[in-house]
Amino acid sequence: MDGKGIESVIFFPDGIPGFEELKEFSLNIEEDTFLARMDAVANREIAFFLIRSQLFFPEYLPQVDLSPRETEILDIAVADNVDVWNIITVHANDLAQSTVNLRAPLILNARTHKGVQLILSDEIHSSRQPLFPTQQDSIGTKNDQEGAVD
Amino acid sequence: MLVLSRKINERIMIGDNIEIVVVAVVGDQVRIGIEAPKDIKILRSEVYEEVQNQNVKASAASKLPEAELSGQLKQMLKGNLPGNKE
Numbered sequence: 001m002d003g004k005g006i007e008s009v010i011f012f013p014d015g016i017p018g019f020e021e022l023k024e025f026s027l028n029i030e031e032d033t034f035l036a037r038m039d040a041v042a043n044r045e046i047a048f049f050l051i052r053s054q055l056f057f058p059e060y061l062p063q064v065d066l067s068p069r070e071t072e073i074l075d076i077a078v079a080d081n082v083d084v085w086n087i088i089t090v091h092a093n094d095l096a097q098s099t100v101n102l103r104a105p106l107i108l109n110a111r112t113h114k115g116v117q118l119i120l121s122d123e124i125h126s127s128r129q130p131l132f133p134t135q136q137d138s139i140g141t142k143n144d145q146e147g148a149v150d
Numbered sequence: 151m152l153v154l155s156r157k158i159n160e161r162i163m164i165g166d167n168i169e170i171v172v173v174a175v176v177g178d179q180v181r182i183g184i185e186a187p188k189d190i191k192i193l194r195s196e197v198y199e200e201v202q203n204q205n206v207k208a209s210a211a212s213k214l215p216e217a218e219l220s221g222q223l224k225q226m227l228k229g230n231l232p233g234n235k236e
Contacts (some may be wrong), residue, residue, distance in 0.1 A: 008204075013215055014189065017201040017202040017205055018200060018201070018202035018203065018204075018205035018206045018209075019205060019206075019209070030224065032224065032226060034231070035206055035220065035224055035227060037212075037220065043212065046209050047209060047212040047213065047214055048208055048209055049208075049212055049219075049220065049223065055231060056227070056230055056231065065188040065189065065191075066189065067190070087204070087205065087208045088223075089204060089207050089208040089211055090207065090208070090212060090219060090223065091211070091220065092210040092211060095219075095222055095223060095226055096226070097169045098223070101162055101195070101201070101204050101208070103151070103200075103201065104204070104205075106194070111227045114196075116181070117201070117205075119191075119193060119197060119198060119201055121191065121192055123194075127201060127204045128204065130226075131230075132190055132226065132230060143193065143211065
């Protein structure tokens, strides 16, 4: 799925949390490939900005444990390209306050064009991680390891 | 619903491969340890709701003038790419 201005339709058999009834989303990856936009095919009013978080948070390496249902949906074969995107919540009045949901990454299989939004068990990742962090709030700096999976 | 009383470090088996242990009780908070196979999803119940709410918010915010927004966002993000940091 790398390249310039690529558009493809991704099928989410279970929808995504909050939009469980919407199964098809068109994914438009911007030229630079770190930003994308995802629109619900059935309702273009429902749209998301996505980023490839690993580029901005190199330490973001989520431990992905798929449930049987998620394994079935993604149907990942050894040679498959699996894409990880995270949804941005844009703060239009002050873009610097925008956040990214690291807790619930979108996992897409580029071969089958199927996807799921995973909710990670590991609570170290925030659903409202500042996208432009100040010095104080780098990721994974909770006081204790509450919710960490060992 | 089955209700059981347990003391600290006492355990409960669920099926053959899930085990729950009461790790600590402090005031009205109970710390619970859970051992289960990796394909069993374990979440605080409110987390799914939190992700639902965040998705709804994210979608509402994306309705704003798209071209303008994505242009500005892209510029800011570009500046934030590790390679571009000063």
